[in-house]
Amino acid sequence: MILIIIVTFIVIIALSRLITKPLIKMKEETEKLSRGDTKVELNEHYNDELGVLAHSINRLAEDLERVKQERNDFLSSIAHELRTPLTYLKGYADIAAREQTDKKERIKYLKIIKEEANNLSSMIQHLFQLAKMDENTFKIEPEKCEVKPLILQAKEKVYPLISAYGADVQVECPDNIFVYADPVRFTQVMVNLLDNAIQYSGESPSVSLHVKPQRDKVTITVQDEGPGVPEESLPYLFNRLYRTDKSRSRNSGGSGLGLAIVKEIVEMHGGRIGVSNQGGLRVEMLWPKEGNV
Known part of the structure; x- marks a missing residue:
C-alpha cells in the first residue's frame, strides 16, 4: 500500500508538471502579448487541446504583429500625405506674402493655396470616416x-x-x-x-x-x-x-x-x-x- 501510494504520488507529480509546464509557458507568452511583444513561439506538437491552444496563441501573435505593422505603415503614410500639402501651403503662402510679388502672381498662388487646403480638408474627412468605420460607429440607415x-x-x-x-x-x-x-x-x-x-x-x-x-x-x-x-x-x-x-x-x-x-x-x-x-x-x-x- 505504501509503495502504491508513493508510485501514485510520483505519477501525479510527473503528470502535473507535464500538463502545467506548457500552461505556465502559455501564460508567460500571453503576458508578453499584453505588453505588446508579439515575438511568441509556442510548441504546437502536442496532440491534444494544448496543441490547439498553442497554435491559436501563435496565430494570434502573428495577427497582432501584422496589425501592428499595418498600423505603423498607415500612420507613416498619413504623416507623409499630410506633410506634402502642408509644405505647399507654407511655401506658396510665403511667396504670396512677399512685397515684390505682383497682384497676378499673388492671385495665382492664393488659388493654389485654396486648392491644397480643399485637398487637405477632403483627406481629413476621409480619414475621419475610416476611423469611424474601424470603431464600428459609422452608421448607415438603409x-x-x-x-x-x-x-x-x-x-x-x-x-x-x-x-x-x-x-x-x-x-x-x-x-x-x-x-x-x-x-x-x-x-x-x-x-x-x-x-x-x-x-x-x-x-x-x-x-x-x-x-x-x-x-x-x-x-x-x-x-x-x-x-x-x-x-x-x-x-x-x-x-x-x-x-x-x-x-x-x-x-x-x-x-x-x-x-x-x-x-x-x-x-x-x-x-x-x-x-x-x-x-x-x-x-x-x-x-x-x-x-x-
Whole structure:
C-alpha cells in the first residue's frame, strides 16, 4: 500500500508538471502579448487541446504583429500625405506674402493655396470616416430606394468636374429599379466612382454607367475608356492610401482613400465590389435588393 501510494504520488507529480509546464509557458507568452511583444513561439506538437491552444496563441501573435505593422505603415503614410500639402501651403503662402510679388502672381498662388487646403480638408474627412468605420460607429440607415434618381443626383454633384474635363458621362438605368441602401451613402459611392473615372480617363474622358437588375441583386457598372491600371495593381486598388501613380493622383487631388471608403460602404450594405481592365477600368458592384444588413 505504501509503495502504491508513493508510485501514485510520483505519477501525479510527473503528470502535473507535464500538463502545467506548457500552461505556465502559455501564460508567460500571453503576458508578453499584453505588453505588446508579439515575438511568441509556442510548441504546437502536442496532440491534444494544448496543441490547439498553442497554435491559436501563435496565430494570434502573428495577427497582432501584422496589425501592428499595418498600423505603423498607415500612420507613416498619413504623416507623409499630410506633410506634402502642408509644405505647399507654407511655401506658396510665403511667396504670396512677399512685397515684390505682383497682384497676378499673388492671385495665382492664393488659388493654389485654396486648392491644397480643399485637398487637405477632403483627406481629413476621409480619414475621419475610416476611423469611424474601424470603431464600428459609422452608421448607415438603409431603406428601399430607387436607383436612377440617386445616380442622376450623383452625376449632378460631379457636374463641375464633368465640365472642367469636358467629360462625356452616359447613364443607362431603367426606371423602377430599387436597392436596399442608405441613399446618402449610395450617392457618396457613386460620386466617388464617377470622380475617379473622370479624373483618370485621360483627355476628353468618356464614362458609362450601367444598371442591370438580377434576381436578388442589382449590378451597377462604371466603365471608363482610360488606360486602366497595371494588372498587378488591381488587387490593391481598394487598399487605403494605395496609388498606382502617386504624382498624378496628388496633382489631381486624390488621396488614395476614396476607393477604400467605397468598398467599406458597399460591404456594410451586404454588397460586393470588384475591378478589372476591360478597355479601361471597369468597376462592378452588386447591391442587395432586400434588407440583409
